[in-house]
Amino acid sequence: MAARKPPATTGTENIFLPREAGILRVESLTATEKLFTLRMKDGAPMVYDPGQIVELSLFGYGEIPIGFASSPTRRETFDVVVRSVGRVSKAINRCEKGDSLWVRGPLGRGFDLPKLRGRNVLIVAAGIGLCPTRSLIQYILERREEFKKFTLFFGARTPKHQLFLADLAQWRGSDAVAYHETVDQPDGSWQGNVGVITTLFSKVAIEPDSRVVICGPPVMYRFVIRELDKIGIPHHRVFVDLERRMKCGLGKCGHCQINDRYVCTDGPVFPYHEIEDLEEVFA
Amino acid sequence: MAAYFLRESDLAAWVDRLIRGRPVWGPVAKKTQFVFAELHSAKELRLDYDVSLVPPKKVIFPTTQELVAFSPRGAESSIRPRPQILFGVHFYDIKALDQLDLLFAEKHADQNYLANRAATTIVGSSIQRVFKRAFWGSIAPEVKPRGHDAFLTKIRGGYLFETRTRKGEALVRSGKFVKATPARVEEAQQVNARMMARCPEKFPAPAAQVAHQVRFAFIKEELWKELAHDCFSCGTCNILCPTCYCFDVQDRWNLDQVSGVRCRSWDGCQLEDFARVSLGEGASENFREERFERYRHRILRKLTYLNEKLGGPACVGCGRCSAGCVPDIADPVRIVSRILEV
Numbered sequence: 110m111a112a113r114k115p116p117a118t119t120g121t122e123n124i125f126l127p128r129e130a131g132i133l134r135v136e137s138l139t140a141t142e143k144l145f146t147l148r149m150k151d152g153a154p155m156v157y158d159p160g161q162i163v164e165l166s167l168f169g170y171g172e173i174p175i176g177f178a179s180s181p182t183r184r185e186t187f188d189v190v191v192r193s194v195g196r197v198s199k200a201i202n203r204c205e206k207g208d209s210l211w212v213r214g215p216l217g218r219g220f221d222l223p224k225l226r227g228r229n230v231l232i233v234a235a236g237i238g239l240c241p242t243r244s245l246i247q248y249i250l251e252r253r254e255e256f257k258k259f260t261l262f263f264g265a266r267t268p269k270h271q272l273f274l275a276d277l278a279q280w281r282g283s284d285a286v287a288y289h290e291t292v293d294q295p296d297g298s299w300q301g302n303v304g305v306i307t308t309l310f311s312k313v314a315i316e317p318d319s320r321v322v323i324c325g326p327p328v329m330y331r332f333v334i335r336e337l338d339k340i341g342i343p344h345h346r347v348f349v350d351l352e353r354r355m356k357c358g359l360g361k362c363g364h365c366q367i368n369d370r371y372v373c374t375d376g377p378v379f380p381y382h383e384i385e386d387l388e389e390v391f392a
Numbered sequence: 393m394a395a396y397f398l399r400e401s402d403l404a405a406w407v408d409r410l411i412r413g414r415p416v417w418g419p420v421a422k423k424t425q426f427v428f429a430e431l432h433s434a435k436e437l438r439l440d441y442d443v444s445l446v447p448p449k450k451v452i453f454p455t456t457q458e459l460v461a462f463s464p465r466g467a468e469s470s471i472r473p474r475p476q477i478l479f480g481v482h483f484y485d486i487k488a489l490d491q492l493d494l495l496f497a498e499k500h501a502d503q504n505y506l507a508n509r510a511a512t513t514i515v516g517s518s519i520q521r522v523f524k525r526a527f528w529g530s531i532a533p534e535v536k537p538r539g540h541d542a543f544l545t546k547i548r549g550g551y552l553f554e555t556r557t558r559k560g561e562a563l564v565r566s567g568k569f570v571k572a573t574p575a576r577v578e579e580a581q582q583v584n585a586r587m588m589a590r591c592p593e594k595f596p597a598p599a600a601q602v603a604h605q606v607r608f609a610f611i612k613e614e615l616w617k618e619l620a621h622d623c624f625s626c627g628t629c630n631i632l633c634p635t636c637y638c639f640d641v642q643d644r645w646n647l648d649q650v651s652g653v654r655c656r657s658w659d660g661c662q663l664e665d666f667a668r669v670s671l672g673e674g675a676s677e678n679f680r681e682e683r684f685e686r687y688r689h690r691i692l693r694k695l696t697y698l699n700e701k702l703g704g705p706a707c708v709g710c711g712r713c714s715a716g717c718v719p720d721i722a723d724p725v726r727i728v729s730r731i732l733e734v
Contacts, residue, residue: 121469121471121503121507122501122503123459123460123469123470123471123503123504124500124501124502124503124504125459125460125504125641125654125656126459126460126467126468126469127460127467129466129467141672141673166643166654168462168467168643168652168654169462169643169645169652170643171641171642171643171654172641172654192672193672194670194671194672194673195670211467237672326671326677327677327679352669352677353667353669353679354666354667354668354669354679356639356640356641357639357641359499359500359502360498360499360500361495361496361500361502361637361639362638362639362640362641362656362659363637363638363639363659363661363666364638364640364659364666364667365667366661366667366689366693367679368692368697369692369693369696369697369698374499374500388610388611389679389680389685389689
């Protein structure tokens with residue numbers, strides 16, 4: 110075993126120094142989620158792949174890792190969705206139009222777009238997992254001719270937990286995407302499918318040559334992959350977008366490690382075959 | 393670069409001159425134990441220390457380090473390295489610093505560490521007393537220390553001082569050094585070589601073989617539960633480890649309530665919340681929820697995961713985790729011996 114030569118160690122760039130972003134728009138999506146449209150104050154475009162993350166912060170409170178929720182083709186502005194869960198996210202969600210947030214990124218590995226182009230694509234998103242995949246959904250819909258059949262499964266706990274209601278309404282009536290939705294618990298007005306997201310697989314035919322993207326709560330992945338196995342979709346065509354405590358986003362702080370991988374730099378999007386043998390992938 | 397001899401009686405004057413020039417950190421006594429502290433006088437220096445309580449990495453990677461300062465005017469980098477000397481570092485701790493050098497430099501080069509590192513002159517020193525839980529003589533002895541600027545070896549009548557870099561060579565000007573004779577160079581080599589055989593504990597097998605077998609043992613849950621049974625999840629093994637570098641990042645307000653700093657502080661993978669993610673509405677997912685999972689992660693990270701990158705294990709055999717662990721279940725020698733047994 111030979112040690113790798115250390116890279117150059119000169120320079121003064123501080124990888125923890127964030128850049129200022131102005132809030133152009135705030136929209137409440139649900140009782141706990143807000144969408145922010147941001148523009149970098151230095152005027153530099155944000156160049157990223159769907160699936161990559163930023164470390165978003167409010168000084169005095171801290172940083173949180175967040176996926177992009179809009180298509181990278183927009184360039185001048187980008188969207189992020191923040192769910193109020195802890196001290197930092199609650200403080201960010203009190204911010205208003207005209208305030209500033211602080212951004213480091215883009216960071217990590219996003220979706221491998223060349224591997225999806227020219228293919229049938231299925232996106233399986235649940236809960237807040239729709240936010241990072243929305244970046245890819247918008248991208249595909251904008252460049253629809255570059256992709257073959259596009260199917261989207263979206264699951265939410267209840268109808269009230271559904272995000273991006275305007276988007277959902279548009280997708281329901283669209284020919285560009287075969288959109289299928291479900292909720293775990295319906296309310297009185299719900300007319301659609303009831304059940305966990307895997308119940309959609311028995312109702313919709315998925316081509317075995319599809320490329321599949323999965324993003325949702327940790328418990329979901331195993332069950333979705335089981336359905337994909339039944340269809341015969343090989344694991345190198347399955348892309349999982351994983352959540353971990355990506356504290357630094359730079360592959361240093363150790364919190365997001367899955368065995369020997371760093372989710373923040375090796376992922377958060379992984380072709381499933383790369384990590385399926387790692388014992389700590391799913392909870 | 394070159395080898396010099398310094399008489400025992402000239403050591404204090406040399407160190408005192410170095411202290412007058414810039415901060416010098418060295419081993420000092422704290423009751424019956426030793427710590428690395430900023431020296432005020434050569435009299436405090438204890439080159440006969442066995443091991444320091446906390447590893448000397450703290451001089452370059454402080455327990456809490458300011459990364460960014462913020463105010464209504466914006467954000468500013470806090471990288472402001474100060475030239476300093478880290479004096480009297482045993483070879484195993486130099487090996488650990490070599491690893492941190494590589495890990496902080498790879499992928500996104502972290503100047504918060506690297507600038508401090510570049511501003512630090514490291515003087516190694518020979519081991520004069522062996523720590524009761526040390527096993528540095530038998531874990532990856534083929535991996536040699538390489539990040540120091542000079543090395544001081546206690547020999548008859550004084551010290552052999554070998555310089556390795558220009559930074560190390562510059563220290564010679566402050567002391568009454570004479571060129572070392574080949575006999576003294578030879579004597580120092582023998583002193584250091586003999587010391588390698590004097591560790592009370594012995595790592596049970598070659599590190600490459602252990603890496604393979606420990607990785608293979610991952611799935612033996614009952615074994616890990618047995619090994620981790622008495623773990624308090626206190627994180628002492630992490631904090632005392634010279635190769636651990638996990639950290640948390642937190643913001644702090646200044647008293648004015650409008651400005652503040654973003655800091656990182658040492659963190660530990662044995663702590664219960666280390667891998668916990670909040671999911672909202674009171675729910676959370678802890679990706680290493682069980683004690684045995686966290687305990688296993690530490691051992692694999694020390695002995696397996698990083699080996700290819702580092703050219704050897706991320707354990708240098710200092711014995712600090714073994715001695716610091718209250719229920720005494722953190723000793724890599726005993727853990728690996730048990731894994732090899734089953």
